[in-house]
Amino acid sequence: MDISIVVPSYNEDESLPHLAEWIDRVMKEHGFSYEVIIVDDGSKDGTWQAAEKLHAANPCYRGIKFRRNYGKSAALNTGFAAAQGDVVITMDADLQDSPDEVPELYRMIKEDGYDLVSGWKKKRYDSKLAKNIPSKFFNWTTRRMSGIHLHDFNCGLKAYRHDVVKSIEVYGEMHRFIPVIAKWAGFGKIGEKVVQHRKREFGVTKFGMSRFINGYLDLMSIMFMSKFGKQPMHFFGAVGTISGLFGLVSLIVVLILRMTGSISLTHSVWFYLSMLFLVLGVMLFLAGFIGELVCRNSTTRNQYLIEKEL
DSSP states (O other), X not given: OOEEEEEEESSOTTTXXXXXXXXXXXXXXXXXXXXXXXXXXXXXXXXXXXXXXXXXXXXXXXXXXXXXXXXHHHHHHHHHHHXXXXXXXXXXXXXXXXXXXXXHHHHHHHTSOOSEEXXXXXXXXXXXXXXXXHHHHHHHHHHHHHOOOOSOTTOSOEEEEHHHHTTOOOOTTXXXXXXXXXXXXXXXXXXXXXXXXXXXXXXXXXXXXXXXHHHHHHHHHHHHHHHHSSOTHHHHHXXXXXXXXXXXXXXXXXXXXHHTTSOOGGGOHHHHHHHHHHHHHHHHHHHHHHHHHHHHTOTTTTOOOOOOOO
């Protein structure tokens, strides 16, 4: 199978029939064998009924229905697990992503050899204050921290080599950082394509300003896990050593000054700061040991992504 298209959907019953008609036209024009996986993320409207109608009319359409709303990351991860195509395309169900972009995205994966190609909505029709300006700042920060030179990390229109989606796990709200997760997993050839952004025709946006706050917290989590996920003592031990040594040296200096009568322990702020850093260092060390114990007993402690074998 050439292409799997994963479409996370939440209250998009009006958009799905139009999107399906558009996808079918593009696939037939280019002779692709394909499947469309609609993941209903606990919709409260007729989204699942729309998916059932599409499946009845065309077996290429498949559906997965969540019992409740889990979020876009869960929908994508479930869709990735079900995808069978050589190239996996993700797009939103709200008609703001154009299926006309799919053939070129497919070519970039198959012919240019990219592992992942992310769309860049260079010209947007969203509110500048609510989305455009925060998105630019968010993307700039992510570029600097990850070293991946993309302009639009959160674009829903992306293309993946089959191996990529089978090797990564997306959870929480990590869908914004799939290129970072893919790079962490060893898929370093990541490209970008300017794509068309269309105005929403039906429904309302499902995301608020809280996504930017959560986004930065998720980014920090990914960066930490990518560096110290399997060896937490390298982080906690290093910070704990610095804190403990500072506290120990400070305490020795304070005690010497006390013995010479220069200061009073009970009235010296340095005594309490020394004890604080000393205790903090011990606690960080203990956190590192606990982290190592968790890693050693984890079922994934020795699971590594192998590209080839002879």
